[in-house]
Every structure is written in structure tokens, then in C-alpha cells.
Amino acid sequence: MDSAPCALNLRSIGVKTNKYVTKQILAAYKLRPSGKRGNGLYAARNIFKDEEIIRVVGPSIGPKIAETLYWSYGIDVAIPVGIEKYILPINETRFINHSCEPNIGFSGAGIFVAMRDIRKGEELTYDYSICDIDNDYIIDCFCGTKSCRSRISGQDIFDENLHLAQKYKGYIPQYVLREIKRRNKKESRLFHSNGFNNRFDFFK
Numbered sequence: 001m002d003s004a005p006c007a008l009n010l011r012s013i014g015v016k017t018n019k020y021v022t023k024q025i026l027a028a029y030k031l032r033p034s035g036k037r038g039n040g041l042y043a044a045r046n047i048f049k050d051e052e053i054i055r056v057v058g059p060s061i062g063p064k065i066a067e068t069l070y071w072s073y074g075i076d077v078a079i080p081v082g083i084e085k086y087i088l089p090i091n092e093t094r095f096i097n098h099s100c101e102p103n104i105g106f107s108g109a110g111i112f113v114a115m116r117d118i119r120k121g122e123e124l125t126y127d128y129s130i131c132d133i134d135n136d137y138i139i140d141c142f143c144g145t146k147s148c149r150s151r152i153s154g155q156d157i158f159d160e161n162l163h164l165a166q167k168y169k170g171y172i173p174q175y176v177l178r179e180i181k182r183r184n185k186k187e188s189r190l191f192h193s194n195g196f197n198n199r200f201d202f203f204k
């Protein structure tokens, strides 16, 4: 980007400011209609790679409440922040749409950051399968990007053929990374128990 790197400090450029001024002027996002997808969050200014954009705010809920909200009330906005842990977002995070070619990820559970430089006006999107790893999570996707997977599932991040763990490296929440490791270990144990991985077998 051609503007000054991370010109986030208004004081440094001579603006007399307080936290309200800062919040309004530096807000990285705004809510706007997003075609068929209802509302979406858009970059209100240029955002730099790794800049924090927004954090999910709201009450914590478990899977039972999340399921009740979904099946009984059609409320599907809960954002996963751990294994069987969700936050019911009361801020704009609930309007962030999925994309298979997203521009934001996580620096921690529920903390959204830019994965690359983002131009003012671009829609802010993340890959839902980067944080939702429920076994029964599955949605159709019409994001229309080149890499659209058509169907998004809670297992995508573990599917080595999709290479998502590499694609989103550095932007995956810890609880998901731990789960990826745990499953890899399990797989390699299976591999070992079959005797395939013992190269010395060849010399016996």
C-alpha cells in the first residue's frame, strides 16, 4: 500500500484526540448491505496486514444453548472460541460473512486480524472453518471466489487435501491448532501400529 505504514496514532500526526475521536476516526470497519448475504462488514479505511480489526464481544455459551438458539430460533451467529465454547456476539462480529478466499483471520480466539493489506471498501471475510470445527457443522457456500469449496464443513481444516492449515498459517486460533496436532498424532500412531513407518523393516 502506498500510504504510511500503520498510521494509527493520531497524535503522532498532530491530531488532538481522545479515545472517542480515536474510535470513530480509526474504526477499521463499517456495516453495509452485502447483496444476497444480508449485511457484511467492510473496510472503512486501508487496513494493514496483522492489524487487529475487531474482537467478538458477548455472553459465553455452551453447545446446548448454541443448538437451542439455532434449531428453535434460527439464530446461527454464535462464534466458536474453543472446543464446545462459543460467544453470542452482541457487536458487529456477527455480520462478518464467510469467504473461501478471505482477508481476515484470528490472532487469538475471537480476535479478528487482517491476513494481508486490505483496501478501503473491501468486504472483510473469514473462512468459517478456521474456527468452527464441530463435527456436524456444514453449510453451502456461494462466495463465488476461485477457490470456493461449495460446501464448508467443520472438518475442512483437518483435511490435508484442502491445505487450509497452511493457507491460514499464523491466523488459526490455538484451540484449533491443538486439535490439528492431536489428530495428526493419532494418525501417526495408527501409521506406526501398522508398521509402515519403520524404515528399518526393509533391512531385516
Ligand SMILES: [Zn+2]
Residues within 6 Å of the ligand: 099, 100, 101, 141, 142, 143, 144, 145, 147, 148, 149, 150
Ligand atoms: Zn466459497
